[in-house]
Amino acid sequence: MIAIVNVFLKEGVLDPQGKAVHHALDTMKFEGVEDVRIGKQIIIKLSETSKAKAIEEVTKMAEDILANTVIENYTIEIVE
């Protein structure tokens, strides 16, 4: 079973990496870019076969170590 955890900064939290990429895109004459935000995508391969248990386990991982919930949100998706 594969879980995909997307971790991204909360709305309103400054994203310097995104700002840097936005600036670079402007410099390279890409037009019409209004905003860039950069997050992490964590792909976890689990031996667990129950989808419900996998979500429970991965939620705990996200809360404990993958995301800093003070400034970051996360989404969890189980793909197979």
Add this chain to the structure above:
Amino acid sequence: MIAIVNVFLKEGVLDPQGKAVHHALDTMKFEGVEDVRIGKQIIIKLSETSKAKAIEEVTKMAEDILANTVIENYTIEIVE
């Protein structure tokens, strides 16, 4: 229009960040974790309204600056 670009290391390329998270999860007694890979998720807000043109533009961005295509693959998704 919002484009999501997922950039991840190619199969076979060492992912030290993923290895570190895998190790941390093991240390924290999370069981059944077989593999962890970590990629970047870049969310770009575009003023472009044509989906085809947005894909074309974002593909160029990915090739030119967002991904290092020697060691990384990317996927592009247009969400709205």
